[in-house]
Amino acid sequence: MKTLQPPDWLAPRGYANGILTEMTVGSRLVFVGGQIGWNGQQQFESDDFAEQVRQALANIVAILAEGGARPEHIVRMTWYVTDKQEYVAAYPAIGKHYRELIGRHFPAMTAVEVADLVEDRAKVEIEVTAVVPA
Numbered sequence: 631m632k633t634l635q636p637p638d639w640l641a642p643r644g645y646a647n648g649i650l651t652e653m654t655v656g657s658r659l660v661f662v663g664g665q666i667g668w669n670g671q672q673q674f675e676s677d678d679f680a681e682q683v684r685q686a687l688a689n690i691v692a693i694l695a696e697g698g699a700r701p702e703h704i705v706r707m708t709w710y711v712t713d714k715q716e717y718v719a720a721y722p723a724i725g726k727h728y729r730e731l732i733g734r735h736f737p738a739m740t741a742v743e744v745a746d747l748v749e750d751r752a753k754v755e756i757e758v759t760a761v762v763p764a
Contacts, residue, residue, distance in 0.1 A: 634660065634696040639749040642734070648693035656764025660697040664710065665689040666752040674751045678712035679716045681722030686725070686756045687731040694760055701732040709741040710755040 634641040634648030642663075649661045667682025668674045670692070676682060691701060717724075722737065737758075747755050 632697070634693050635694055636670060636692045640672050647689075647729050648697060650697035654680045658697070658699075658762040660694060660699045660703070660760040660762060662690050662693045662760070664755040664757045665693070665759040666747065666749055666755050668749070668752070677753075678728060679713075679750060679753050680720040682753050683720070683756075684727035684731070686754055687727060690756060690758055691731055694758075696717075697760075697762070699760045699762045702734070703762050704735065704737045704758045705761050706759040707737055707739045708741065708757050710744045710747065711741060712744060712747060712753050714743040719741075736762075 632650040633646045634650055635646075639647070641750075645663050647663050647665070649663075651659045651661075652659040653659060665686040666689075667676070669685060670689070674682070675685065690704075694700060694703065709717075
């Protein structure tokens with residue numbers, strides 16, 4: 631297994647941004663830990679829900695690249711949102727950001743409303759699993 635950490639990012643405390651593992655048949659699994667709407671320096675640039683989604687997705691793409699994966703390799707996404715109504719209201723902007731960063735690739739997804747996230751300003755956290763073919 632290899633920890634995936636973009637070189638210009640601050641190191642996370644107590645978790646990995648991503649993990650790469652080799653499979654016996656040559657395929658690789660990439661696990662991306664929950665990404666929130668802050669940049670690689672762990673700073674929020676916006677409190678807007680859709681902008682936090684954009685940043686979280688950009689973070690995911692960066693971590694996937696560290697493992698030799700691309701958005702089309704994502705097989706599972708789990709979204710944790712702190713406000714279902716805000717999430718639903720942001721659908722158009724979220725869709726735009728998703729298409730720009732992930733494309734028209736739609737893996738298995740789950741979205742769950744949670745009471746809170748660890749970082750106070752975070753409104754969304756997204757984790758993914760990707761399978762990179764041999």
